[in-house]
Amino acid sequence: MALSPQFLDELKHRFTLSDVVGRQVKLVRHGREHTGLCPFHNEKTPSFTVNDQKGFYHCFGCGAHGSVLDFVMGTQGLEFMEAVEMLAGEAGMDVPKQSRDQIERDKKRGTLAEVMETVAKWYMAQLKGQIGRAAYDYIKGRGLTDATLERFQMGYSPAARTALKDAMIARGIGEDQLIETGMLIKPEGGGPSYDRFRDRLMFPITDRQGRVIAFGGRALSKDAKAKYLNSPETTIFHKGATLYNWANARAAPMTPGR
Secondary structure, rough: OOHHHHHHHHHHOOOOOHHHHHHOOOEEEOOEEEEEEEOOOOOOOOOOEEEEOOOOOEEEOOOOEEEHHHHHHHHHHHOHHHHHHHHHHHHHOOOOOOOHHHHHHHHHHHHHHHHHHHHHHHHHHHOOOOOOHHHHHHHHHHOOHHHHHHHHOEEOOOOHHHHHHOOOOOOOOOOOHHHOOOOOEOOOOOOOOOEOOOEEEEEEEEEOOEEEEEEEEEEOOOOOOEEEEEEOOOOOOOHHOOOHHHHHEEEEEHOOOO
16 A cells, blocks of 8 residues: 555654654663664664664664664564554554555455465475476485475476466466466467476565565576576566565564574
8 A cells, every 4th residue: 555755754753763662672862862782683782773863773783774664563573554554543643545446456466466375385286296306306405404395485397388377277367367477478479378487496485474476496407598587577576675585584573582
């Protein structure tokens, strides 16, 4: 959901950053700033600063930086809109309602994410089956455990030109959805679509909520033109706004002992 810069600025100005940060971090005032132990990494000497005048925090140890919204998201594992709604509720502000077009776009994104989840599970099944035996042996030879494969949902894309396409259509997923998610390539000059990833180790790329939105694939064939291949930009995947292993990383600050 898109919110206006004016609304977000007003929301941030309703809070004194050190008050919000102080709920979880013991702060000591030093001039115009407050300092404390960073909540985003383990440290014994304070390198975390909060500047109420400028409205941001910064850690000179790990580089964490942001506004009150970033702090709430980072320490409580919330999505952007979840943080907005929480702070808006505290501030007594009404969050602008979504337009009908935005609701439809969000619904479409959810459907495409479900498609990608089905694709990820199918890739995982291929890795564990006979067709993915060479890929599985290669991974085991590199020292990866089955637990690691499960955690990162690693899979295998068969070498056949339309293996994924045929399997997904058989499951009721439309060819147009597979093209929109970047899983199929539709030749510009015409002709049938075909699988983007073939004979590759597959690494799902997820959003902050752990939903699969794209893939990275490592070629197993020495003749492959590209050793590594990533999904293209799509409706649900924007490279500049996504980090690999995001869902696992967002939970790290909330893990006891960190």
